[in-house]
Amino acid sequence: MKMHLGEQVLAEFYGCSVSAINDPGLIREAMLEAARRAKATIVADVFHEFNPHGISGVVVIAESHIAIHSWPEHGCASVDLFTCSEDMEPGAAVEYLKSVFQAERVEIQVVKRGRLDSMIAAPGAAFVESVV
C-alpha cells in the first residue's frame, strides 16, 4: 500500500572534477540526461551560474523535480531527486551523474514526502508531528 505521495533522494557527490561541476552547459545537459535516464518527463528547467563559481539548477519534471547545487571550490555537488512516481529510477540518474562528474563517492539520504495517512484523516486529528 502506498503510504506517501513521493520520495526524495538527496545525493552528495564528493571528489568531483572541478571543471565538470563548474561548467554550466555540461551541468545542464547532464541534469537533463539524468532526468531521461530516471524515466522522468521533462517540463521545464532553469540554471544559474554564480560568480565567481558554482552552478544551481532545477529540472521540473512531471513527477516533481531534480535540482543541483555545485561547489567547485569543494569538489562537491548536491543533487535532489524528488519523485512521485514509482516507475521512476532515481538510481539510474545518480549513477549517470557520478560518472559525468567523475565523483569519487556518493552519499545518499532518502526521505519520504507527503504522508497519505495524514491527508485522509479528519481535520484536527492529533498526530505525532512538528507543528510550526
Place this chain on the structure above:
Amino acid sequence: MKMHLGEQVLAEFYGCSVSAINDPGLIREAMLEAARRAKATIVADVFHEFNPHGISGVVVIAESHIAIHSWPEHGCASVDLFTCSEDMEPGAAVEYLKSVFQAERVEIQVVKRGRLDSMIAAPGAAFVESVV
C-alpha cells in the same frame, strides 16, 4: 564550527485551501514572497501547472533553492528550502506559506547537506557512507 555546506528544510503543508494551492499565480507570488521573508536573494524562477491540477515550481536563490509541489486533490503541498547561508530564516518562509495556504498543520524534516569533513579529507579515504 560549520560542519555542513547547507541545510534543507522539507515541509509538508496539510489541510490546505484547495483553491490556494491550485492557483499558479498565487503560488508563484507566495513562493517569491516566502523567499524574501527568508532573507534569500532571488535569481530565477520557474513554475508549471499540471493538467488537470497541481503546481510545481522552483525559485533559485543565491543561497540554493526553494521548491514546491502541490496536490490540490489531497489538500497538500510539499516545500523544500535548501539554504547554504546561516543568515537565512527558512522558518519565516514556512510561517508565511502556512498562512497563505491556510494549512491546518505543517510537518518539518531538516536534513544536513554536504559534509565539510568529507570534502577536506584525502581522496580515497574511507568513510561511513552509502556508495552507489
